[in-house]
Amino acid sequence: MCKIGKFFLKLLGIFLAANAVLFVVFFFDLDGKLLFNVVEPFLKNHYDNMKRKDVLTMPYDTDKFPKYKYDE
Amino acid sequence: MAKKKLSKSLKDFWYGKPHTAEEGGRRLGELYEDKTGLFKHREWRGVKDTFYYMYMIWGYNYVHMVTDILKYSDNPIDFFKGTWRYRWMGQTYLPVIHWFDRGLQGMRGPALRASAWHYRAMVSASIQQICNFFNGDTRLHHGKENDAYRHTFLAKETTCGTLFYPWMDAGYQYVPIEMIPYFVTCHVNSHTVLNYIDAAQSIGLPGDPCPMCQAEAGIYVLDDVPDCAPFVITCNEACDGSVGTAILQDWFIDKPLFAMSLPMQFDDPLVRKFCMKDIEECWKFIEEQTGVPFNFESMVKRLELQNKLQRDEWEKWEVAGKTDYYPVNGVAQALFRIFSTQYGIQGDFWLEASEKVKKIMYRCVEKKINPFPQTRHRVIAWSCAPLYYSNWCTWAYNCWGLNTIINMDSLMFDMEIRTDSYEHMLEDMATYHMWAPMRRMAVGGMHHIFELWDYMERFNCDMVAMYDQLQCKGMQGVHGLFEDEFRKRNVKAFWLPHALPDCRTVSRAEIRRLINDYMTTVMHEEPLDPSLLDFDDSMTW
Numbered sequence: 232m233c234k235i236g237k238f239f240l241k242l243l244g245i246f247l248a249a250n251a252v253l254f255v256v257f258f259f260d261l262d263g264k265l266l267f268n269v270v271e272p273f274l275k276n277h278y279d280n281m282k283r284k285d286v287l288t289m290p291y292d293t294d295k296f297p298k299y300k301y302d303e
Numbered sequence: 304m305a306k307k308k309l310s311k312s313l314k315d316f317w318y319g320k321p322h323t324a325e326e327g328g329r330r331l332g333e334l335y336e337d338k339t340g341l342f343k344h345r346e347w348r349g350v351k352d353t354f355y356y357m358y359m360i361w362g363y364n365y366v367h368m369v370t371d372i373l374k375y376s377d378n379p380i381d382f383f384k385g386t387w388r389y390r391w392m393g394q395t396y397l398p399v400i401h402w403f404d405r406g407l408q409g410m411r412g413p414a415l416r417a418s419a420w421h422y423r424a425m426v427s428a429s430i431q432q433i434c435n436f437f438n439g440d441t442r443l444h445h446g447k448e449n450d451a452y453r454h455t456f457l458a459k460e461t462t463c464g465t466l467f468y469p470w471m472d473a474g475y476q477y478v479p480i481e482m483i484p485y486f487v488t489c490h491v492n493s494h495t496v497l498n499y500i501d502a503a504q505s506i507g508l509p510g511d512p513c514p515m516c517q518a519e520a521g522i523y524v525l526d527d528v529p530d531c532a533p534f535v536i537t538c539n540e541a542c543d544g545s546v547g548t549a550i551l552q553d554w555f556i557d558k559p560l561f562a563m564s565l566p567m568q569f570d571d572p573l574v575r576k577f578c579m580k581d582i583e584e585c586w587k588f589i590e591e592q593t594g595v596p597f598n599f600e601s602m603v604k605r606l607e608l609q610n611k612l613q614r615d616e617w618e619k620w621e622v623a624g625k626t627d628y629y630p631v632n633g634v635a636q637a638l639f640r641i642f643s644t645q646y647g648i649q650g651d652f653w654l655e656a657s658e659k660v661k662k663i664m665y666r667c668v669e670k671k672i673n674p675f676p677q678t679r680h681r682v683i684a685w686s687c688a689p690l691y692y693s694n695w696c697t698w699a700y701n702c703w704g705l706n707t708i709i710n711m712d713s714l715m716f717d718m719e720i721r722t723d724s725y726e727h728m729l730e731d732m733a734t735y736h737m738w739a740p741m742r743r744m745a746v747g748g749m750h751h752i753f754e755l756w757d758y759m760e761r762f763n764c765d766m767v768a769m770y771d772q773l774q775c776k777g778m779q780g781v782h783g784l785f786e787d788e789f790r791k792r793n794v795k796a797f798w799l800p801h802a803l804p805d806c807r808t809v810s811r812a813e814i815r816r817l818i819n820d821y822m823t824t825v826m827h828e829e830p831l832d833p834s835l836l837d838f839d840d841s842m843t844w
Binding site: 299 | 362398404560583
């Protein structure tokens with residue numbers, strides 16, 4: 232077989248193998264299982280332990296900005 | 304016998320298993336893993352539909368989630384920084400495809416294709432909003448107020464996007480503050496919002512107002528709102544809980560803020576005048592803050608596209624009401640409409656999806672294809688839906704043949720806005736603005752909530768799914784009136800209690816149990832798919 236033929240056969244093989252892998256991921260919901268069991272708990276842990284500003288310590292300065300009334 | 308079995312297996316492989324139990328059905332409830340709602344394996348819908356789902360929905364949307372980021376983001380790195388910084392982002396963006404799975408389960412042929420296009424448009428609109436958040440967010444840019452920051456309008460999610468069209472030609476972007484952090488998260492991953500509801504209550508706020516208002520306030524309490532615009536526009540949403548949210552927003556945002564007043568009464572000429580004035584004041588505020596004048600041409604350009612989208616919808620509703628050929632399922636119909644009418648024309652995704660759906664729909668009409676062949680009842684869903692279980696109607700069709708044709712979410716902005724003069728445009732804008740979510744669907748007064756009877760007729764529905772938002776004081780007040788009317792008119796109706804975003808108050812399983820009870824004890828019907836009657840998805844997204 233010529234070199235070009237072999238190359239295309241190889242390409243076809245890679246394409247088919249990639250599709251087979253994708254199908255397994257899709258059909259057995261492996262994306263969902265990964266996200267639910269690994270990624271989400273990891274992210275949740277990160278967000279739960281994040282340092283956040285205590286917004287309640289901010290003064291509520293009601294006179295800081297004009298009233299934006301345009302009908303007076 | 305063996306030959307018959309083989310022939311059925313081959314048929315099931317090629318076309319997918321049939322829907323009903325009598326035909327040796329597909330038993331969708333058995334696909335779930337216990338509690339999590341994850342699939343042991345995804346549904347086999349037959350060769351054509353399974354591979355359509357895999358390539359054109361699952362794969363296509365994963366790929367487009369990435370290309371949308373590249374399209375709308377000024378710097379894709381910001382997207383990752385934002386994911387790391389904001390809980391609503393990280394927890395929500397990842398399970399998007401499972402949101403598709405839940406809404407499209409059991410769908411075949413045109414119903415699968417058309418409903419998925421509605422979902423695609425919503426994902427694209429969401430990514431645009433997320434990118435608009437992050438493009439200007441000072442937290443992601445070392446406190447720097449960049450050009451995107453100066454060109455972003457931040458507004459409460461129930462302040463309709465239509466208001467900001469006049470500045471779009473000048474390069475401004477509108478971001479509804481809570482639409483992604485609150486509204487979309489509830490649908491995609493119902494776990495996220497619980498943090499925000501609890502945060503609002505943790506500072507001593509009462510737990511009995513509308514949980515939507517609580518969650519919207521909680522996002523601020525947890526300091527989880529991007530700092531992406533120099534000023535803010537809020538509104539009261541005509542709900543006392545929301546007034547409280549707007550006060551907290553004024554406190555925590557600490558920027559120039561214009562509070563629009565949605566009147567408690569509407570359909571009154573004096574109230575309309577008040578509203579027109581309020582809109583004009585809002586526009587003056589924007590002019591003052593941006594230094595950019597109101598541009599009527601920019602307004603008209605987008606309003607005409609919005610009107611086109613509305614006319615498209617009327618075309619679709621005509622088919623939905625008068626035939627069995629409408630291919631969009633209940634959840635895809637409702638979410639597409641509420642999202643598109645509230646966010647407005649900020650991109651071409653709505654119109655593109657609408658065109659694709661119309662094409663599928665007309666093919667169904669032409670070839671007389673009924674996309675929901677197991678329909679036993681044509682249902683209209685009324686009042687506001689449970690956000691954590693908006694896909695209940697997909698389940699209801701699969702389990703009982705209850706086909707939700709239309710819903711109140713879709714119908715609330717049922718109008719065009721005239722563009723022939725400034726005066727007409729303003730008059731219609733006032734009506735559009737007053738018909739904000741929670742107005743026509745909940746606290747809009749007797750006239751509007753009782754439009755149900757007209758719409759039942761228009762959409763040829765024989766059953767009502769009546770949502771009962773347990774923490775909405777407005778709707779609690781009319782519960783008895785609906786009961787009386789249902790009896791008087793001999794309308795088949797079931798109540799669907801829920802607490803809007805909070806899946807802890809009424810679980811999904813409880814909602815299903817109530818519908819099951821109604822269908823067996825009142826309607827004396829047998830389920831199409833008994834495996835869906837009872838399953839545990841208490842931990843699902």
